[in-house]
Amino acid sequence: MNILVAALLSATAMAGSLDFNGDPARGETLYPQCMGCHSFERDRTGPRHCGLIGRRAGRVAGFAYSKAMSESGIVWTRETLDKFLSAPTIVVPGTTMGYAGIEAAQDRLDLIAYIELAGDSPAPCESSGESGQP
Amino acid sequence: MTYEIKRSTGAINVPRRSFLFNSMNIALSGAAVAMLAGRSGLVSAANRTETQAIDDVRILNTALGAEREAIAAYAVGAESGLLGSAVLKVAVTFQGHHKEHRDVLASTIRKLGGQPTEPPKSYNFPVERLKTQADVLKFAAELERGAVSAYAGAVPLFVNRDLSKAAASILADEAMHWAILRQTLGMDPVPSAFFS
Numbered sequence: 475m476n477i478l479v480a481a482l483l484s485a486t487a488m489a490g491s492l493d494f495n496g497d498p499a500r501g502e503t504l505y506p507q508c509m510g511c512h513s514f515e516r517d518r519t520g521p522r523h524c525g526l527i528g529r530r531a532g533r534v535a536g537f538a539y540s541k542a543m544s545e546s547g548i549v550w551t552r553e554t555l556d557k558f559l560s561a562p563t564i565v566v567p568g569t570t571m572g573y574a575g576i577e578a579a580q581d582r583l584d585l586i587a588y589i590e591l592a593g594d595s596p597a598p599c600e601s602s603g604e605s606g607q608p
Numbered sequence: 609m610t611y612e613i614k615r616s617t618g619a620i621n622v623p624r625r626s627f628l629f630n631s632m633n634i635a636l637s638g639a640a641v642a643m644l645a646g647r648s649g650l651v652s653a654a655n656r657t658e659t660q661a662i663d664d665v666r667i668l669n670t671a672l673g674a675e676r677e678a679i680a681a682y683a684v685g686a687e688s689g690l691l692g693s694a695v696l697k698v699a700v701t702f703q704g705h706h707k708e709h710r711d712v713l714a715s716t717i718r719k720l721g722g723q724p725t726e727p728p729k730s731y732n733f734p735v736e737r738l739k740t741q742a743d744v745l746k747f748a749a750e751l752e753r754g755a756v757s758a759y760a761g762a763v764p765l766f767v768n769r770d771l772s773k774a775a776a777s778i779l780a781d782e783a784m785h786w787a788i789l790r791q792t793l794g795m796d797p798v799p800s801a802f803f804s
Contacts, residue, residue, distance in 0.1 A: 506750065506753045506754060506757065507754070507757040507761075507804060508754065508757070509750055509751070509753060509754030509757075510674055510751070510753075510754030510755045510756070510757050510758030510759075511670070511673075511674060511754065511758055512754075515734070516732045516734070517732075518674075518677060518731075519670055519673040519674045519677060519758075538725075540666075563663070563765060568666070570666055570669070570670050571670070572666060572667030572670045572671070572761070572762045572765055573758065573761035573762065573765075574761045574762070574763075574764045574765055575761070576804075
């Protein structure tokens with residue numbers, strides 16, 4: 475695992491579980507920011523979001539991940555996703571997600587709440603074969 | 609290293625790198641030469657420059673992937689038979705812009721010594737959802753909206769600021785696409801003063 479990734483993620487673990495009060499309805503209004511590269515049901519420039527929470531990073535079959543992401547050792551939880559979305563290229567140097575990050579903590583929480591909810595629901599994830607699958 | 613955007617063609621003029629940094633051809637990079645000469649200060653400087661250039665190429669390649677997807681999506685729309693002639697003309701024009709973006713991104717990647725990634729074999733678009741002209745326009749608008757955010761998120765990351773300037777230029781074009789698609793759909797074309 476990348477040293478920086480390990481340090482950031484272990485710091486999160488030491489701090490204990492973050493207080494997640496994300497609003498999925500507001501997160502849905504923010505999700506179009508992700509839609510340049512992601513969708514729930516299919517892989518695009520970025521991998522699908524169905525079944526994201528609980529999935530090990532770099533493990534959607536058939537998606538061409540960066541070496542950095544494949545070897546990051548990250549499992550996507552609310553906490554790890556929160557860290558990653560704050561500054562993707564700093565948390566996982568070498569990721570192909572060339573995106574500066576979402577600065578506002580509440581925006582990240584709302585977005586994660588929506589991704590968690592929609593990414594584990596039958597619609598639109600049934601066709602992706604990823605619903606609830608780590 | 610300096611870069612220049614050629615205004616007449618949109619091309620980004622970048623000097624060819626004196627060393628190539630793609631993974632297949634890194635053996636005699638500037639860093640390696642400096643290391644062989646025992647000049648450690650130059651090693652770190654060369655490594656830093658090389659790493660930064662690789663980061664820029666990585667971002668450009670991600671943008672290239674998104675542009676290719678947009679071209680393919682507009683092709684699906686144009687060939688769907690669902691678009692009226694006036695809308696079809698606009699869609700083909702927008703597709704042409706994305707082709708220009710693709711070409712300039714790919715050539716810039718090469719000029720920087722990188723290698724454009726291969727396009728996917730297919731895109732698996734949700735064509736079953738496209739039953740009317742409005743469906744096609746909504747689909748295109750979603751892609752354009754996402755592209756605006758993707759470029760907005762990429763602009764601050766480029767080490768070379770001329771690449772940021774070029775990305776912002778593409779962002780502006782795609783924001784205009786989004787606004788026109790929304791207008792055509794009867795929606796507020798510019799629903800907010802700020803976007804991220």
